[in-house]
Amino acid sequence: MRILVIGGAGMVGRKLIERLAKEGRLGGTPITALTAHDVVAPARIEAPFPIETRVSDISVPGEAEALIADRPDIIFHLAAIVSGEAEADFEKGYRINLDGTRYLFDAVRAVEGYVPRLVFTSSLAVFGAPYPETPIEDDFFLTPLTSYGTQKAMGELLLADYSRRGFFDGIGIRLPTICVRPGKPNKAASGFFSGIIREPLAGQEAILPVSEDVVHWHASPRAAVGFLIHAATLDTAPLGARRSLSMPGTAASVGEQIEALRKVAGDKVVARIRREPDPVVAKIVNGWPRTFNPERSTALGFKAESSFEEIIRIHIADELGGKIVD
Amino acid sequence: MRILVIGGAGMVGRKLIERLAKEGRLGGTPITALTAHDVVAPARIEAPFPIETRVSDISVPGEAEALIADRPDIIFHLAAIVSGEAEADFEKGYRINLDGTRYLFDAVRAVEGYVPRLVFTSSLAVFGAPYPETPIEDDFFLTPLTSYGTQKAMGELLLADYSRRGFFDGIGIRLPTICVRPGKPNKAASGFFSGIIREPLAGQEAILPVSEDVVHWHASPRAAVGFLIHAATLDTAPLGARRSLSMPGTAASVGEQIEALRKVAGDKVVARIRREPDPVVAKIVNGWPRTFNPERSTALGFKAESSFEEIIRIHIADELGGKIVD
Numbered sequence: 023m024r025i026l027v028i029g030g031a032g033m034v035g036r037k038l039i040e041r042l043a044k045e046g047r048l049g050g051t052p053i054t055a056l057t058a059h060d061v062v063a064p065a066r067i068e069a070p071f072p073i074e075t076r077v078s079d080i081s082v083p084g085e086a087e088a089l090i091a092d093r094p095d096i097i098f099h100l101a102a103i104v105s106g107e108a109e110a111d112f113e114k115g116y117r118i119n120l121d122g123t124r125y126l127f128d129a130v131r132a133v134e135g136y137v138p139r140l141v142f143t144s145s146l147a148v149f150g151a152p153y154p155e156t157p158i159e160d161d162f163f164l165t166p167l168t169s170y171g172t173q174k175a176m177g178e179l180l181l182a183d184y185s186r187r188g189f190f191d192g193i194g195i196r197l198p199t200i201c202v203r204p205g206k207p208n209k210a211a212s213g214f215f216s217g218i219i220r221e222p223l224a225g226q227e228a229i230l231p232v233s234e235d236v237v238h239w240h241a242s243p244r245a246a247v248g249f250l251i252h253a254a255t256l257d258t259a260p261l262g263a264r265r266s267l268s269m270p271g272t273a274a275s276v277g278e279q280i281e282a283l284r285k286v287a288g289d290k291v292v293a294r295i296r297r298e299p300d301p302v303v304a305k306i307v308n309g310w311p312r313t314f315n316p317e318r319s320t321a322l323g324f325k326a327e328s329s330f331e332e333i334i335r336i337h338i339a340d341e342l343g344g345k346i347v348d
Numbered sequence: 349m350r351i352l353v354i355g356g357a358g359m360v361g362r363k364l365i366e367r368l369a370k371e372g373r374l375g376g377t378p379i380t381a382l383t384a385h386d387v388v389a390p391a392r393i394e395a396p397f398p399i400e401t402r403v404s405d406i407s408v409p410g411e412a413e414a415l416i417a418d419r420p421d422i423i424f425h426l427a428a429i430v431s432g433e434a435e436a437d438f439e440k441g442y443r444i445n446l447d448g449t450r451y452l453f454d455a456v457r458a459v460e461g462y463v464p465r466l467v468f469t470s471s472l473a474v475f476g477a478p479y480p481e482t483p484i485e486d487d488f489f490l491t492p493l494t495s496y497g498t499q500k501a502m503g504e505l506l507l508a509d510y511s512r513r514g515f516f517d518g519i520g521i522r523l524p525t526i527c528v529r530p531g532k533p534n535k536a537a538s539g540f541f542s543g544i545i546r547e548p549l550a551g552q553e554a555i556l557p558v559s560e561d562v563v564h565w566h567a568s569p570r571a572a573v574g575f576l577i578h579a580a581t582l583d584t585a586p587l588g589a590r591r592s593l594s595m596p597g598t599a600a601s602v603g604e605q606i607e608a609l610r611k612v613a614g615d616k617v618v619a620r621i622r623r624e625p626d627p628v629v630a631k632i633v634n635g636w637p638r639t640f641n642p643e644r645s646t647a648l649g650f651k652a653e654s655s656f657e658e659i660i661r662i663h664i665a666d667e668l669g670g671k672i673v674d
Contacts, residue, residue, distance in 0.1 A: 150589060162487070162489060163487050163488060163489040163490060164490050165589065167512070167589055169513070172505050172506070172508070172509040175490075176506075179490065179492065179498050180498070182492070183498040263476060
């Protein structure tokens, strides 16, 4: 089985490749080769199969064709300009997130008899306020309030149409906000959700730009990788024409996040969170969904954490070697 | 006030221009110039203002820029490859319906300080089965089952994002199936809904490819022109970020259509309908929505007919000079 990971240098892409390397197989089938693609060089990862890294811009015509030249059986399309940057740079967002995705889909379409599984990472940003008071159901309509969310929603529509036409076997997974993101902050407006856990645990100050009553939908990087692997191997027949799914997650208010951090790491760690309201971030976040009722993905076997405390403990185990800076 | 009609040679485009020509003004403001664009030459229409006709392909880069060179205050974007053809010719459908639309939107975006009203005609084809048993509400999700519906849904998403960004003041109107379409059948799979009324009234045989219990959502060409004119002039502030609206219409089963025809024109006319089931058409039509509860558009003042009989009488008045071939 050959695998292509587009966006392989990103946090989720790297963790996906690490897990595939560790397991050596996907859905019971041995992996024979993997290509890790990104606009910057993906990290070298040791694996029981050859990993080719490839650096290029998927929005350059011809690049997608080159990427699928060896006909990967599974394509993970994780590459995207994140929400904050897509909002700041209108043209770049559309070029990468919409055109890049379409070039990839069209490259696959152009190869007769080639029908790979294509896992597309979408986002909760396909939804926008106003929301019902109740959790968001699977049939809630696409109402993005950012260019990033618009581009992801358009990708979902293409994914469904190309799958219906039989050009590939697509599945879109709307990732919750990934928390706790390791490493440095990226340009996503959602970055503080991770920052207020990650920085204090590492002995550093974190800035909280919104109020504590902001509720959001989270899953750990470990859960996100689990979603991708499950999406790559499940039977897509039950999806019908509706190829994109909201993933399960854990709803938590910022206040509940902080209390979970206090329980796991104590007052001294929590004291490193500094309130500094940012109306721009608050406005973006207010347009985001809070909680979901992801019946379809749950019925299909996707699994997330059951509490925010569990999310913090996974971060400490996977990223900090079990150690907290007290 | 300068007006641009893209898709001006189509049936709805021509009727829109005829009405604007007759009234000489739009929303109380005199029309000073109108450009009628299409891929084939729009018909010559006499008007109290100059009408320029322009023939080109909007999916050719640079053409959209030329079309808006005189900065029309109102742009009606009606051009599209219809559902049957977009399904038969995948690339042409995406090129015209998606790329053409995006070229237009980007051409407007590129002109600093230019924020026209842009009326985009979308379609019920943005929705796809399975549906609830109840009428489709305004917050039903985008679930197209055709490439045409996918392209229209993507256009709606772009329209909302470009409007949110302030590049233009967009409004999308999802037209019911227009009935009775005058003239010859086009390639739309919905063509028979008009055919079974139009042909019998003109003394000709019509083919009915689906069963009589098929329910669908209709509005007359006259109502469609009314929607466009209302969309061009209403206050868009109440739309918020949700820029596309399902239009009001008349729900009727094919059986009810036939009985309305019998009431208006008699048994002899109805006898010209020949049943010839076509499973391909039946399958497409089964994916279409049946009835709507278009609260938003109704509250905003959009109006359709109150019965299918009224739709038939409008056809006889507007197209047949009041005369039926008995």
